[in-house]
Amino acid sequence: MSEEEFTRWSMGILLTGLIGFMGFIIWDLGKKSNAGKFGTFVLFLALGTGVTGFVFKEFLVSYFLEK
Numbered sequence: 001m002s003e004e005e006f007t008r009w010s011m012g013i014l015l016t017g018l019i020g021f022m023g024f025i026i027w028d029l030g031k032k033s034n035a036g037k038f039g040t041f042v043l044f045l046a047l048g049t050g051v052t053g054f055v056f057k058e059f060l061v062s063y064f065l066e067k
Contacts, residue, residue, distance in 0.1 A: 019051055 026047050030040030 022051060023048070
């Protein structure tokens, strides 16, 4: 296994774990602050937009630049 292949695999696995953990943190924040359903939705919408943008950027880079 080359270094590039290892990096690609580890980044995919670890970033997936980090994104999942961030989702748990957002859910826990909504629960502990008694935000309710709508407040938790707004938290996920506002804080999850950054994660969505990052994933979309990685998709675009891999699709257009590494073709």
